[in-house]
Amino acid sequence: MTNPTERPASVPMVIFAFAIVYLVWGSTYFFIELSVAHIPPMLVGAFRYLLAGLLMLGYCLITRKPVFSPAAIKPAAMSGFLLLVCGNGGLIWSEQYIPSGLAAILLASGPVWFVLLDRRQWAVNFSSPSTIVGLVVGFAGVLLLFWDSLTGGNNTAGHGHGMAALAVLVCASISWAAGSLYSKYRSAPVSNAVNAGWQMMAAGLIFLPLSLVWGEWRHFEPAAVPWSAWSGIFYLVTMGSLVGYSAFVWLLSVRPATQVSTHAYINPVVAVLLGAVFNSERLTGLQLVGLVVILSSVLLINLVKYRRVRPPEEAA
Numbered sequence: 001m002t003n004p005t006e007r008p009a010s011v012p013m014v015i016f017a018f019a020i021v022y023l024v025w026g027s028t029y030f031f032i033e034l035s036v037a038h039i040p041p042m043l044v045g046a047f048r049y050l051l052a053g054l055l056m057l058g059y060c061l062i063t064r065k066p067v068f069s070p071a072a073i074k075p076a077a078m079s080g081f082l083l084l085v086c087g088n089g090g091l092i093w094s095e096q097y098i099p100s101g102l103a104a105i106l107l108a109s110g111p112v113w114f115v116l117l118d119r120r121q122w123a124v125n126f127s128s129p130s131t132i133v134g135l136v137v138g139f140a141g142v143l144l145l146f147w148d149s150l151t152g153g154n155n156t157a158g159h160g161h162g163m164a165a166l167a168v169l170v171c172a173s174i175s176w177a178a179g180s181l182y183s184k185y186r187s188a189p190v191s192n193a194v195n196a197g198w199q200m201m202a203a204g205l206i207f208l209p210l211s212l213v214w215g216e217w218r219h220f221e222p223a224a225v226p227w228s229a230w231s232g233i234f235y236l237v238t239m240g241s242l243v244g245y246s247a248f249v250w251l252l253s254v255r256p257a258t259q260v261s262t263h264a265y266i267n268p269v270v271a272v273l274l275g276a277v278f279n280s281e282r283l284t285g286l287q288l289v290g291l292v293v294i295l296s297s298v299l300l301i302n303l304v305k306y307r308r309v310r311p312p313e314e315a316a
Contacts, residue, residue: 026270
């Protein structure tokens with residue numbers, strides 16, 4: 001039975017949106033790392049989401065969408081807080097202290113939290129062996145993918161900041177799942193562009209005072225920031241937020257949340273492939289096996305959604 005919160009959508013559009021979320025967000029780990037190397041983390045969040053929010057809401061005003069709707073702003077602000085401040089903000093802060101690959105491993109636990117927190121879909125999720133097996137297999141695949149890094153002496157989790165970063169990432173993963181579900185079930189019936197715009201604007205307005213409280217402006221010199229860090233911000237604003245996040249919010253409105261959460265498995269795969277192509281990072285046999293296992297898990301999670309027999313009236 002179709003979830004009443006999901007709107008009908010064409011298969012090509014769904015595939016295109018998934019491709020954006022899978023590929024674009026897989027590359028954002030690298031650009032976040034570029035940015036936080038020279039810009040304080042809360043400022044990275046403020047720059048990214050204030051600029052993206054302004055651009056998105058400006059587009060909505062130009063196209064005459066109902067932007068200033070109190071019924072839309074309140075749930076969007078809550079979703080933005082859970083998703084972008086607690087969720088993505090935790091990732092930005094953590095990448096100061098641990099490698100982006102290790103961060104990707106922990107965030108790959110996201111689909112598990114989706115299944116556990118999505119009470120409306122418990123009857124469906126926990127009655128589907130392929131979904132459960134797919135979640136377990138996917139997480140195992142991510143561990144295989146990064147096993148060499150975890151056992152190769154590059155683990156930074158042994159020091160205080162590293163351990164704190166690991167704990168923050170676990171909380172960020174839970175918050176991302178909670179925010180995604182809140183956005184799916186509580187968002188006002190407005191344009192996805194309006195919804196995403198207010199989510200990003202709310203996040204930027206929260207990140208800005210956080211950066212002031214943490215004293216990040218006192219030692220921040222924009223002129224001293226290299227071009228590579230600013231290019232990271234530009235990519236995060238345009239591709240990561242305007243394109244990638246908009247596609248993510250739209251997918252939440254048309255597909256099951258557990259299915260949308262599979263980006264947590266594909267993003268690390270994309271990050272590894274990009275490192276191999278652009279940074280000459282060697283892919284081991286174990287990593288290739290992990291990649292195949294992860295892709296298999298996505299197939300298992302999605303398979304049950306397309307195996308349902310259509311009712312007679314729909315077939316007619």
